[in-house]
Amino acid sequence: MSESHLSVPDTLGDFTIREQPSLWRRLSILPRQQPIGTFGAVIILIVILVALFAPVIAPYEPTSQASKRLLDPSAIHLIGTDELGRDVFSRIIYGSRISLYVGLIAVSLALLLGVTTGVLAGYIGGSFDNIVMRAVDIMFAFPGLVLAIVIAGMLGPSITNAMIAIGIIYAPTFARVSRGSVLAVMGEPYIEAARLIGGRDMHIIFRHVFPNVLAPLIVLTSLNMSTAILTEAALSFLGLGTQPPDPSWGTMLSSGRKFMEIAPWMAIFPGLAIVIAVLGFNFLGDGLRDVLDPRLKE
Amino acid sequence: MTKYILRRIFLLIPTLIGMSLLIFMMVRLLPGDIVDALVGLDPTITPQAKAELRHSFGLDDPIPVQYVRWVVEIFQGNLGQSFRTRQAITSTLVQALPITLELAFLAMIFSVIVAIPLGVLSALRRNSQIDFWARVSGMLGLAFPNFWLATMFLLITSLVFHWVPPVIWISPRVDLFGNLQQMFLPALALSVQLMAVEMRMTRASVLEILRQDYIRTARAKGLQEMDVLFRHALKNAFIPVITVIGIQLGGLMGGSVIIEQIFGLPGVGWFLLQGIYNRDYPVVQVTALFLATVFILMNLIVDLTYAYLDPRIHYA
Numbered sequence: 032m033s034e035s036h037l038s039v040p041d042t043l044g045d046f047t048i049r050e051q052p053s054l055w056r057r058l059s060i061l062p063r064q065q066p067i068g069t070f071g072a073v074i075i076l077i078v079i080l081v082a083l084f085a086p087v088i089a090p091y092e093p094t095s096q097a098s099k100r101l102l103d104p105s106a107i108h109l110i111g112t113d114e115l116g117r118d119v120f121s122r123i124i125y126g127s128r129i130s131l132y133v134g135l136i137a138v139s140l141a142l143l144l145g146v147t148t149g150v151l152a153g154y155i156g157g158s159f160d161n162i163v164m165r166a167v168d169i170m171f172a173f174p175g176l177v178l179a180i181v182i183a184g185m186l187g188p189s190i191t192n193a194m195i196a197i198g199i200i201y202a203p204t205f206a207r208v209s210r211g212s213v214l215a216v217m218g219e220p221y222i223e224a225a226r227l228i229g230g231r232d233m234h235i236i237f238r239h240v241f242p243n244v245l246a247p248l249i250v251l252t253s254l255n256m257s258t259a260i261l262t263e264a265a266l267s268f269l270g271l272g273t274q275p276p277d278p279s280w281g282t283m284l285s286s287g288r289k290f291m292e293i294a295p296w297m298a299i300f301p302g303l304a305i306v307i308a309v310l311g312f313n314f315l316g317d318g319l320r321d322v323l324d325p326r327l328k329e
Numbered sequence: 330m331t332k333y334i335l336r337r338i339f340l341l342i343p344t345l346i347g348m349s350l351l352i353f354m355m356v357r358l359l360p361g362d363i364v365d366a367l368v369g370l371d372p373t374i375t376p377q378a379k380a381e382l383r384h385s386f387g388l389d390d391p392i393p394v395q396y397v398r399w400v401v402e403i404f405q406g407n408l409g410q411s412f413r414t415r416q417a418i419t420s421t422l423v424q425a426l427p428i429t430l431e432l433a434f435l436a437m438i439f440s441v442i443v444a445i446p447l448g449v450l451s452a453l454r455r456n457s458q459i460d461f462w463a464r465v466s467g468m469l470g471l472a473f474p475n476f477w478l479a480t481m482f483l484l485i486t487s488l489v490f491h492w493v494p495p496v497i498w499i500s501p502r503v504d505l506f507g508n509l510q511q512m513f514l515p516a517l518a519l520s521v522q523l524m525a526v527e528m529r530m531t532r533a534s535v536l537e538i539l540r541q542d543y544i545r546t547a548r549a550k551g552l553q554e555m556d557v558l559f560r561h562a563l564k565n566a567f568i569p570v571i572t573v574i575g576i577q578l579g580g581l582m583g584g585s586v587i588i589e590q591i592f593g594l595p596g597v598g599w600f601l602l603q604g605i606y607n608r609d610y611p612v613v614q615v616t617a618l619f620l621a622t623v624f625i626l627m628n629l630i631v632d633l634t635y636a637y638l639d640p641r642i643h644y645a
Contacts, residue, residue, distance in 0.1 A: 165343070165347070166347070168344065168347075169344060169347035169348055169351060170351075172344050172347075172348055172621060172624070172625050173348065173351075173579070173621050173624070174578075174579035174580070174581075174582035174583045174620060174621065174624050175579060175580070175583060176580070176582075176583025176584065176586065176587075177579075177582055177583050177586060177598075177601070177617060177620050177621065178617075179583075180583075180586060180601070180602070180605065181352070181355065181356075181601075181605070181613060181617045182355065184602075184605030184606075184613070185355060185356060185605070185608075185613065257472070261474055264474055264476075265474065265476060265587055268474075268476050268587065269586075269587065269590065269602065270606075271605070284476065284477060284480065287480075288480050288591075291480065291483065291484050291487070292484075292487060292488070295484055295488075298477075298480050298481075298484065299481070299484075301477075302473075302474065302477030302480070302481070305472075305474055305477065306469070306472045306473055306474075306477075309471075309472040309474075310468065310469070310472040313468065313471060313472060314468070
């Protein structure tokens with residue numbers, strides 16, 4: 032992140048200014064330093080590929096009746112069929128699309144809401160900062176899932192409302208982290224320098240402040256993807272998220288519960304799919320945290 | 330200390346006001362008319378009857394008036410009545426609260442019993458087999474959805490032991506053993522995530538403490554390893570663990586909603602879901618506020634314990 036406006040000499044007295052390695056450089060050393068993080072990235076890549084090529088991989092349509100109801104797992108139906116005779120394996124494959132989609136949209140919404148308020152609060156400061164951060168504190172005082180259940184339940188059960196609910200409950204975390212990072216760089220001489228040469232607020236925010244907020248945000252995004260997928264599954268499990276016949280892992284688990292004793296595979300495998308996706312994002316997030324932002328390390 | 334406690338309690342007031350406003354507005358601003366939802370598409374209901382119904386619920390007053398009335402009534406101990414059943418919410422909540430608290434308490438106990446020894450052991454035998462498996466299970470524990478675990482527990486007990494927990498709730502005052510038998514699986518399912526977080530935190534914290542100079546001093550003056558551990562290391566290592574437990578309590582409140590639903594336990598979370606399924610707004614707003622209040626009170630207790638344990642924190 033070199034400053035293009037001022038030509039800074041390489042040495043100032045005794046201090047040597049060393050450029051930090053770039054984001055990409057730091058990412059490229061990931062596999063050697065962070066086998067677990069890389070393993071997470073590989074899992075996620077596989078889940079993404081499964082979602083993209085679902086029609087190729089899945090032997091049947093996810094919502095159409097393929098065979099008799101509640102068939103045992105066999106060569107024809109790898110994980111058997113459900114109470115409506117749909118192929119469970121195909122539904123799990125297609126379910127990856129819903130999990131990733133909901134996770135992605137919900138976390139993007141949280142990013143948009145959270146980072147905007149957090150960066151502005153940190154940059155503007157004063158009473159604006161005070162009011163915004165008190166509101167954030169109040170959101171934090173809520174148990175997240177309870178808030179999500181109330182929002183999704185009151186808006187009406189649907190996949191869109193589940194995404195809105197998840198986006199709202201994760202926004203405060205992003206707001207807090209980005210505000211903290213903004214405050215940390217606001218006192219730096221290069222911000223002052225950018226002001227002195229007449230940089231506009233928007234320019235300073237995007238060009239000088241925002242790049243510094245990026246590292247913790249990338250880590251947080253990865254970790255929140257995993258909790259967003261879990262929350263979507265939980266909401267759908269309660270009937271407040273994805274609606275039938277769409278194949279959400281949470282909905283499948285919830286209907287599988289009713290046929291648990293005669294067809295346990297209906298409940299076992301959607302849960303395993305959730306675990307795999309969540310583990311992938313957790314591993315990746317942990318690895319990224321160690322590389323990008325050692326300060327966040329617990 | 331007293332001053333610190335009083336100040337913390339005083340600070341709860343703005344948070345509670347903010348929370349009640351947030352919940353109240355959320356429930357009001359949502360689409361659809363409560364009365365329409367309540368009477369459904371019954372054509373025999375005249376607009377006049379609807380207006381009367383709306384008036385009887387106090388829904389024709391301006392929203393600020395409704396809010397103030399709601400808050401005043403809560404302070405009078407009247408939490409309102411359900412739109413559906415017309416029952417007083419206060420009495421239902423009084424019955425539901427002990428169930429949720431027992432569930433949360435048992436889950437907490439289970440998690441501490443397993444996680445803390447495992448975390449300490451894992452840190453002491455760093456990079457050993459035990460450490461490896463403890464860390465793997467810590468990672469897995471974070472990824473397993475509690476509702477899936479609950480389902481698996483039920484599956485295992487019914488297939489292997491041919492036993493399912495009773496469907497009707499047993500009060501501990503009537504039959505303590507029966508109650509504990511019934512609460513065991515739900516509490517266990519709820520505790521797994523907490524276990525994973527506590528284990529990871531304990532491990533990290535013990536490793537950190539063992540690197541400190543005063544531990545080296547304690548060893549250098551010839552103390553037995555057990556004494557070093559129990560008299561010097563663990564006391565300090567547990568402080569961050571307690572903080573993490575406090576943060577996780579929110580997850581416990583949310584998790585109990587699902588677990589109560591799966592096991593049919595009529596706790597606060599179960600009641601909240603009934604309210605949501607029935608679009609029973611008074612029930613939803615009161616139970617949500619209630620769960621949030623329980624959460625911040627538990628957090629307050631954790632913070633005070635923390636201040637008590639850590640002499641570096643000044644109470645001023």
